[in-house]
Amino acid sequence: MNPGLVGWGHCEAEREGPTATRSSPFPGAESSSFSALGNLHRTLGRPTPRAYPEVPLRKPRGRARRFTMATAGAPRRFCRCACFCSENLYVARYGLHVRFRGEQQLRRDYGPILRSRGCVGPEDFQQLLEELEQEVERRQRLGQESAARKALIASSYHPARPEIYSSLQDVALAPGFLAAAEYSTVPGADLQGLLQRLETVSEEKRIYRLPVFTARFCQALLEELEHFERSDMPKGRPNTMNNYGVLLHELGLDEPLVTPLRERFLQPLMALLYPDCGGGWLDSHRAFVVKYAPGQDRELGCHYDNAELTINVALGKAFTGGALYFGGLFQVSMCDPRGSASGSWECPGLSPAVLQAPSALAKPLEVEHVVGQGILHRGGQLHGARPLVTGERWNLVVWLRASAVRNRLCPMCCRKPDLVDDEGFGDGFTREEPTTVDLCALT
Ligand SMILES: O=C(O)CCC(=O)C(=O)O
Numbered sequence: 001m002n003p004g005l006v007g008w009g010h011c012e013a014e015r016e017g018p019t020a021t022r023s024s025p026f027p028g029a030e031s032s033s034f035s036a037l038g039n040l041h042r043t044l045g046r047p048t049p050r051a052y053p054e055v056p057l058r059k060p061r062g063r064a065r066r067f068t069m070a071t072a073g074a075p076r077r078f079c080r081c082a083c084f085c086s087e088n089l090y091v092a093r094y095g096l097h098v099r100f101r102g103e104q105q106l107r108r109d110y111g112p113i114l115r116s117r118g119c120v121g122p123e124d125f126q127q128l129l130e131e132l133e134q135e136v137e138r139r140q141r142l143g144q145e146s147a148a149r150k151a152l153i154a155s156s157y158h159p160a161r162p163e164i165y166s167s168l169q170d171v172a173l174a175p176g177f178l179a180a181a182e183y184s185t186v187p188g189a190d191l192q193g194l195l196q197r198l199e200t201v202s203e204e205k206r207i208y209r210l211p212v213f214t215a216r217f218c219q220a221l222l223e224e225l226e227h228f229e230r231s232d233m234p235k236g237r238p239n240t241m242n243n244y245g246v247l248l249h250e251l252g253l254d255e256p257l258v259t260p261l262r263e264r265f266l267q268p269l270m271a272l273l274y275p276d277c278g279g280g281w282l283d284s285h286r287a288f289v290v291k292y293a294p295g296q297d298r299e300l301g302c303h304y305d306n307a308e309l310t311i312n313v314a315l316g317k318a319f320t321g322g323a324l325y326f327g328g329l330f331q332v333s334m335c336d337p338r339g340s341a342s343g344s345w346e347c348p349g350l351s352p353a354v355l356q357a358p359s360a361l362a363k364p365l366e367v368e369h370v371v372g373q374g375i376l377h378r379g380g381q382l383h384g385a386r387p388l389v390t391g392e393r394w395n396l397v398v399w400l401r402a403s404a405v406r407n408r409l410c411p412m413c414c415r416k417p418d419l420v421d422d423e424g425f426g427d428g429f430t431r432e433e434p435t436t437v438d439l440c441a442l443t
């Protein structure tokens with residue numbers, strides 16, 4: 001099953017950071033309490049009504065760099081789309097992504113293709129039914145299980161690098177990143193000015209690169225992640241194709257690291273780069289580290305992310321291969337009206353017509369990783385990762401979400417989301433009134 005196409009029923013438990021008073025050895029860093037950020041994303045209470053702008057979405061102006069816009073005020077409740085438990089279920093044996101609503105529907109929609117792939121006898125079909133029912137139950141349990149893991153980690157895990165859990169300090173960030181983010185908050189900042197401060201990887205695809213973390217911070221984060229890997233703590237995996245990564249919210253790294261990164265730095269940048277994709281209205285994220293190593297996961301199939309925007313930062317270690325490749329932009333018109341019956345293709349939402357003429361993937365753009373640097377792209381940009389050749393590759397991936405955009409259309413089922421309350425950031429949907437926005441990827 002493809003990671004980026006499935007609205008995983010992940011969640012994050014509400015909790016105070018276990019490391020609230022840890023002090024930081026990074027020069028200039030202070031020990032800090034989580035209270036300012038850690039309390040902002042509690043899952044209690046009703047959604048905060050928010051006034052959205054008219055078309056097009058624009059970067060909020062005139063704010064100091066440390067603005068916290070979407071998360072200031074009362075906690076908000078986030079949702080996922082119900083499609084997570086019924087769409088894009090991957091049946092590896094038959095190389096098929098299916099929609100599953102029950103036996104009759106399965107026979108009706110997939111009978112012929114299943115038979116052609118070897119699901120012939122009644123016992124084959126029965127086994128498939130049972131597997132699908134189990135997968136649905138697994139997805140339904142994911143939220144609770146993730147919350148339980150997070151709570152256990154918070155109470156019992158002893159970090160190797162506790163400073164990572166202290167509030168993000170500028171000293172962890174590359175000077176070029178600080179400069180680009182700083183520029184983006186200056187009144188009068190514009191796209192042209194920002195483009196002078198980062199690398200345009202592809203103007204047409206709107207893919208950019210910039211340094212994000214210092215080498216020292218990358219190394220500290222890697223050490224911590226490896227320590228966690230070696231620990232006997234329970235581990236939720238980023239998705240069903242990345243079997244060796246780490247979910248940062250389960251580790252307790254959302255509050256001190258990812259949320260400040262999104263709110264203080266990424267949002268101003270994204271607001272200038274992708275105003276039409278909700279870049280100025282990011283209000284949640286899903287952050288994880290993917291790991292590729294010999295004998296473990298080595299590559300990632302083509303997919304689009306369940307996100308409006310994505311940043312992918314190479315953390316190390318030393319490796320060759322593993323380049324990202326980028327095709328065209330996923331469009332709703334590519335969605336398979338039958339609900340993902342798209343064969344062995346790794347992009348389950350795409351219709352067979354697109355698969356046969358995948359101009360979207362003709363001549364993909366190859367992008368090499370540079371440790372410490374991040375690639376910015378639209379979530380809907382089809383992409384994957386080439387096989388690792390040597391070494392180990394760890395990348396931090398943050399799926400950035402804007403509820404103002406996704407509340408209109410779930411990128412996974414290409415329909416108006418059927419909202420289900422979830423924990424933590426859910427899949428970034430909210431029950432707030434939809435607003436009028438220009439959508440870059442989903443119209
Ligand atoms: O392997 C990578 O760095 C890409 C990961 C990715 O695209 C994803 O997890 O959504």
Ligand SMILES: [Fe+2]
Binds near residue numbers: 004303304305383
């Ligand atoms: Fe991705």
